[in-house]
Amino acid sequence: MVCMTANILVIGAGPAGSAAALWAARLGHHVDLVDSASFPRDKTCGDGLTPRAMHALRELGFGEEVGSGYRNKGLKLHGFGGSTTCPWPETAFGAVGSAMRRTSFDALLCSTAADHPNVDFHPGTTATESEFTGDRLSAVTLAGTTGEWVAHPSHVIVADGVRSTFGKKLGRTWHRNHVYGIAARSYCTTPRSEEPWIHSHLELKDEKGETHPGYGWVFPLGDGYANVGCGALSTTKRPSHINTKKVLHFYASTLATEWNFGEPEKVASALLPMGGAVSNVAGRNWVLIGDAAACVNPLNGEGIDYGLETARMAATIIDAQPHADLTLVWPDALRAAYGEAFTLARSLATLLTVRRFLPLAGPLALRGPQAKLIMPAAARLMGNLVTEDDRDLVARLWKIAGRATMTDQELWSTASS
Incomplete structure (x- = not known):
């Protein structure tokens, strides 16, 4: 066993x-990425990249190679x-x-x-054990193809996805009483793969003709295929029994x-803790980011943009405050x-799980003159595009409503129950 x-x-x-490894490395830190x-490996995902995600990628220095130049309009x-x-x-x-x-x-x-x-990148390497000195994570045992070794980092950034296997070892708990997603995706051949629009079917x-809280999607990929999938919303109180x-x-x-469409290929499914x-x-010296921290939009399951953003946030905080206790600093951030x-x-997502809500609200939102007001707002919410720099009515209403329903101390809490 080697110690490093x-x-x-x-x-x-x-x-x-x-992204976290890149940001930290560019800030002058030595990084072990495991x-x-x-790679390449697959990941259950809609494969869509919102303008917010594209912005984060540009900040990382990526350009036309993303999507091989394919771009969509909305x-x-x-x-x-x-x-x-x-x-x-x-x-x-x-x-x-x-x-x-996601493979690419x-x-x-x-x-x-x-x-x-x-x-230093170590593929095929699993973080298996943690060791603490006081409240500091002082050692992580890593098992790879060449055997076990022990890392003694000053800080640990955990980005191991929705299941967060190592995060669980550190005490990460998923609270299913809050709304979560159940999703499946596939790839279908289509001559419309270069169409510059994402299609979302909200019914x-x-x-059997039963309507479920969720939506279906078609993401053209520009390569002869579209990512075709669906996602449903669920809570422990109102569980979705959808297959x-x-x-x-x-x-x-x-x-x-x-x-x-051709026949669906590479069908895969996943559960998504959200919001x-x-x-x-x-x-004290470790944080969870991205999907591991449930940084996923509860309205559509989008998380790539949040993953990229939290990567930069974590690297920046660690660089600026190397001796800070992250136990409260990170949840507060x-x-x-x-x-x-x-x-x-x-x-809003929890409201959609109420059986009678969607059949009543859906026709109002998608038919008639009010659709031109309601649905662009919905598109902004689904695209994670409401920011502090926005000053229009939709943004103000979003913020007002957010403050009015604020219980965000429950989010990323330090208590395990």
């Missing part, structure tokens, strides 16, 4: 972990007898989105991080003629950045 010392250990080399998988929302087109709004993030298979996207970020001279039905893979096949079949509904996300937005989004 690194300034920062990053566990997980997905978008959040690779992942249990070898959302087309359908359901309850109506449709509306919602271009990405002009914000500080820009108004251009993209889409890219994650490999791009990971390889870029691994190529940095301050980063998600199964083969997402089965509903996905039915959903794809309803669009097969319109899109000239900060986890506790114990930090200790997450709440300051996302608390109001996540609290409101969780409230």
Whole structure:
């Protein structure tokens, strides 16, 4: 067993972990980046990149290689007898989105991080044990193809995804009484793969005709395929018993003629903790970021932008405050950045799980003149595009409503129950 010392250990080399390694390395830190998988590897995801995510990628130095140049203009929302087109709004993030298979996207970020001279990348390596000296995480045992070794980092950034296997070892707890997502995705061939619009169907039905709280999506990928999937919302009080893979096949079949889809390929599913509904996300010298910290939009399951943003936040805080106790600093930083937005989004998403709400509200939102007001606002919420720099009515209402429903001390709490 070999003992090694690194300034920062990053566990997980997905978008959040690779971005954290890059930011930390560029700030002058030596980084050990580990992942249990070898890249390229797949990840259940819609593959969409909002303008907010594209902005974060530009800050990292990425450009046309993202999505191989494919770009989209916004959302087309359908359901309850109506449709509306919602271009990405002009914000500080820009108004251009993209889409890219996670096998390629994650490999791009990971390889870029691994190529940095301050980063040592260890694929096929699992963080298995933690050792504390007082309240400080002083050692992490890592098991790889060449055996076990022990890292003694000054700080640890945990970015090991929605399951957060190592995060659980540190006490991370997922609270399923808050709304969470159940999703499935596939890839379908289509001649419309270069269409510059994401399509979202807000009336998600199964083969029996029952409407479920959730939505279906078609993300053109620009490579002859579209990512086709569906997601449902659930809580312990109102659990969803939907078979997402089965509903996905039915959903794809309803669009097969319109899109000239081939049979769904590479079908995969996942559970998504969302909206900060986890506790114990930090200790004195360690933090959870991205999906591991449930930094996922409760309205649509989008998390790549938050993963990239929390990566930069964590690296910056560690660099600026190397001796700070992150136990409270990190949850406070997450709440300051996302608390109001996540609290409101969780409230709205929970409302959607009430069986009678969606059939009543859906037709009002998607049909008639009010759709031109309501649905662009919905598109902004689904695209994570309401920011502190926005001054229009939608942004003000978002913030007012967020403060009015604020219970964000529950988000990323330090208590385990």
